[in-house]
Amino acid sequence: MDLLRSLPIGLYLEKPTTWLHHIDPRVKLFWLLSFLFAPVLATLEWRIGLVLILVALTISARIPWRVWKQQMGWLLAIGFFAFIITAITPDGLGIDYQQRLPASGLELPQPTSYQYVVYKAGKVLVTRRSLDLAIRLSTILFILIYSSSLFLLTTAPEEITAALEYFMQPLKRFKVPVTEIILTLTLSLRFIPLVLEEIQNLARSINTRAIEWKKLGLRKSLSVWLIVADRLLENLLARAEQIAVAMDVRGFTSPNRHRVQWHILRFRAVDWLAIAVLVGFWSARLLWGGVE
Structure with missing residues (x-):
């Protein structure tokens, strides 16, 4: 096995040359820092949006499928397992779930459809908090690792x-x-x-x-x-x-x-266009990204 070609991360893609290769490395460095710091204290919607942006950049740059599969395949597997493990582990709140129905078994109409327990099957319990933590952990893993990988992939x-x-x-x-x-x-x-x-x-x-x-x-x-x-x-x-x-x-x-x-x-x-988009990116982050 050729380690110089099979290593899944940190390699520079010389051919084919994509539009990401032509951007000035100083601008790409600012974009990398933006992807590293934008998920901090951000909402779930914003983090999922960052994941979609990274995938859209990869598709628009027309990076070969063999490279994309090496770069993203194992990372998606790690993110998926992190999501599953975090979702089914205890959320740490230590709440005793009590029966809210009357002792007679009469069911009363609920004011809303809100349920703290999302899924329960035997000892497997997924709550809203554990699901929230799972999404946060899996998205932050993908964003931090793949943004750095994409930067190294398109920058000599x-x-x-x-x-x-x-x-x-x-x-x-x-x-x-x-x-x-x-x-x-x-x-x-x-x-x-x-x-x-x-x-x-x-x-x-x-x-x-x-x-x-x-x-x-x-x-x-x-x-x-x-x-x-x-x-x-x-x-x-x-x-x-x-x-x-x-x-x-x-x-x-x-x-x-x-x-x-x-x-x-x-x-x-193309560099000035990337800088203008970066300004719009941070404007959207401050307006709609939220601070939790």
Whole structure:
């Protein structure tokens, strides 16, 4: 199994290029923060609306189904199980449900159709409060994880670091090494695929040896995995040393002296449109999103 392609989250989609790819990373970063903070103290209707907005963005961007299935399939499963578990667990109010009918069994007409218990079958009890908590938990899980995943899916690592460097420029007045921090972050993001590649190579080498784990026992199996972990660490340190030597040979003695501009930031018409929609988004949030 190719870990570089089967990993369900955090991968950058190079092809096909969608309209989300063309938006400036600074604008997309503000949109990401908006999706992260908008569900706070929001109503249930607003949270469900955010879920629908994320799904609509994915469909309108025409992201391939294979990518959408990897990104959203396991997340929907987690959200569904979180919804079910939270809905059937006790709501924490500790209410003793008493019979409200007269002792004679005469049924009186109720003023409204309101019922605190939504569903009851044996020991399975779903109340309005537990259902409310289930919707809150499942939607917040989906919004926080999938919005971040969609941001990483349509934004290259170099664009992310360029946007962060732009916003961190005022810190240079306080002698914060912004350029060094951004260069380290860029190298870290580029190093992640190398880590996955080394793990994949070691996993394949173990599979080709057809080790019978049941015969080894727990202690010998643990020793084998310790050897594998040691080999992984050794390979990663060797890769890091090769990168350091390559940078040193090419004159990367300091970030300011030999600097490569990975991505040029500039606003386009689609970016101004995204900013206008963002202003409308927060206006709707403050007017109709509610504060609970």
